[in-house]
């Protein structure tokens with residue numbers, strides 16, 4: 346019995362987008378879906394109750410960070426991450442691979458794993474496929490990501506080939522080390538950078554492991570958008586059609602729509618929560634930097650077209666004041682609104698797919714939001 350199953354409901358006749366449902370031990374969610382990021386066992390400034398108010402169905406957390414603080418053993422003793430953070434819906438954890446490459450300056454990648462320094466204390470650490478699986482087993486997340494190398498952009502073909510082949514061997518080791526396939530699903534991560542043949546090799550290696558889901562990794566790491574879209578177009582059709590497809594680290598409203606059109610089901614990005622904390626909001630007519638002086642006497646909501654709790658009860662002037670005074674409540678209001686905005690956007694994307702009009706929806710949204718049509 347696998348912990349994670351995917352139900353393909355329909356494919357949009359106008360685009361390559363698909364409507365689906367992912368079933369996990371902690372509940373199901375419709376796809377395409379945006380997953381709020383909760384790195385340190387909290388979606389910054391949001392309570393689980395507020396996340397449910399905006400209908401967040403699945404959140405992310407982070408193996409590397411939780412391993413360092415508070416320690417996955419403490420979370421295991423608490424009965425797992427769901428109990429520890431009082432979240433009874435699905436949780437996905439990244440394997441720590443990306444964080445090792447993005448956070449620690451000094452690292453040494455070997456076949457057995459990665460030697461690096463704790464980015465907080467400087468102590469020497471070692472992360473391997475087996476260790477990453479043990480930590481995620483301790484956390485009890487519903488979806489675990491395989492331990493991979495996410496190479497920097499750009500990377501040479503030779504470096505990328507060696508890295509892809511090692512990531513495939515690491516994925517096999519993750520599968521062998523998986524202690525609880527009945528209640529946690531292991532997703533493979535397709536690498537290969539901007540090289541079609543390496544993307545194909547990575548996809549085939551991982552598909553042969555028959556995992557319950559697959560991610561496209563190694564994108565949204567600074568490459569130009571046309572390279573990301575070209576790699577998406579090439580890689581997505583290589584992925585099993587009866588499994589969820591997760592594009593890691595993406596993204597902005599236009600990327601969520603473009604990714605859905607190319608057949609992606611799951612997205613994560615720190616963007617909505619990160620920009621919220623510096624007073625930038627997503628609205629149906631583009632970004633609004635609410636801390637700007639021009640909003641000092643603007644007593645209208647962040648977004649006239651938004652029905653969220655924040656837009657119903659608070660004004661731009663009030664939120665600007667809180668942000669300027671570095672008041673936590675200000676960041677809570679902008680975060681709540683931005684997450685609601687993206688979750689609502691994905692609901693509209695799902696509706697458009699069900700009515701075979703996602704292409705039309707994209708044009709209308711891009712026009713209103715101000716994205717230049719590619």
Ligand SMILES: CNc1nc2c(CC[C@H]3O[C@H](OC)[C@H](OC)[C@@H](OC)[C@@H]3OC)c3nc(N)[nH]c(=O)c3cc2[nH]1
Nearest residue numbers: 382384405406407439442443495562563564565593594
């Ligand atoms: C931004 N572009 C971006 N993010 C990539 C992440 C990390 C996703 C990770 O990104 C933050 O960690 C840094 C989030 O925490 C702040 C994590 O949420 C808990 C999230 O975990 C899924 C990748 N992770 C792996 N394992 N492999 C990848 O190839 C990869 C590619 C990414 N591109």
